[in-house]
Amino acid sequence: xxxxxxxxxxxxxxxxxxxxxxxxxxxxxxxxxxxxxxxxxxxxxxxxxxxxxxxxxxxxxxxxxxxxxxxxxxxxxxxxxxxxxxxxxxxxxxxxxxxxxxxxxxxxxxxxxxxxxxxxxxxxxxxxxxxxxxxxxxxxxxxxxxxxxxxxxxxxxxxxxxxxxxxxxxxxxxxxxxxxxxxxxxxxxx
Numbered sequence: 001x002x003x004x005x006x007x008x009x010x011x012x013x014x015x016x017x018x019x020x021x022x023x024x025x026x027x028x029x030x031x032x033x034x035x036x037x038x039x040x041x042x043x044x045x046x047x048x049x050x051x052x053x054x055x056x057x058x059x060x061x062x063x064x065x066x067x068x069x070x071x072x073x074x075x076x077x078x079x080x081x082x083x084x085x086x087x088x089x090x091x092x093x094x095x096x097x098x099x100x101x102x103x104x105x106x107x108x109x110x111x112x113x114x115x116x117x118x119x120x121x122x123x124x125x126x127x128x129x130x131x132x133x134x135x136x137x138x139x140x141x142x143x144x145x146x147x148x149x150x151x152x153x154x155x156x157x158x159x160x161x162x163x164x165x166x167x168x169x170x171x172x173x174x175x176x177x178x179x180x181x182x183x184x185x186x187x188x189x190x
Contacts (some may be wrong), residue, residue, distance in 0.1 A: 005066035007032050007056065010151075012159060013072060013178045020187045028066070034059035045077040045085045045110050050125050053112035057121055069116040070187075074178045076154030077108040077127075086154045095144055098155035102166075104134035109154070111175045113183035124180040128171025130158065139165060 002025045006014055009031035021027055037055030039048040056071040078084035079102065086102075089095040106129055114123035135143070143162060149155040156162040158176050172181035 002026070002068065003028070003066045004068040004070065005029065005064050007060040007064060007069055007071045008178075010072075010178055012157075016174060016177060016179055016184070017070065017187070020184050032056060032059045032071075033063055039075065039085050039087065042083055044082055045075050045108070046125055046127065048085050049073050049075050049110045049112040053114055053123060053125070057114050057116060057123070060116055067117060070113065070183070071116070072111060072113040072179055072183075074109065074111040074153045074176075076102075077110060079105045079107040082108075088151055088153055089149055089155045092144060092149075095149035095155040096140065099135060099140055099143060099149070102132045102154060102156070103140070104132065106131045106169065107154070109171075109176045111178060111180050113180035115183060115186065122183075122186065124182040126171070126175050126180040126182060128173070128175040129169050130166050130176055131169045132162075132166040135165060 004025050004027050006017055006029035008029060014029045018027060037052050039052055052073045060069045060071050076086040078086055086098050089098055108127045108129050110127045112125040114121055146161050148157045148160040158166060168176055174181050174184055
């Protein structure tokens, strides 16, 4: 039986992966112990995701002994500045600020995913464009009070209540939810 480990604490990523893995695979997931490499500044968000993904690959190779390891990183690109990433808000005021910035606008979401098998690493960085409705005060309050912003890049989860107020207009939804489409296609093929 093959063993695959997702080096992420994200239940959403774990749920998505199980749909692509063969049935005779032992699948586990947990977050890395190593502190995440900073995303960087004055770099396009695509490069910030790649930088962090490389750090996660290195950490996973040190920490995890499974034959197959999957790591991922997702960032939301600031619609006003492609060099600025909207990461995970640390508190409610940051979530409100991010959601207000995204309200009524389109933005790009970048996701990097790597599959590690010993010293062999295959990785992909992809993006999708999401359009957010103009969020009324009531909708904004509901989104923030739901807590769905916790642990989510850009302060929202498209698969939860934000899905009623935003849509992917270019690219794959799985990218917005935290895994590169090409990585999932490779997993399904293998």
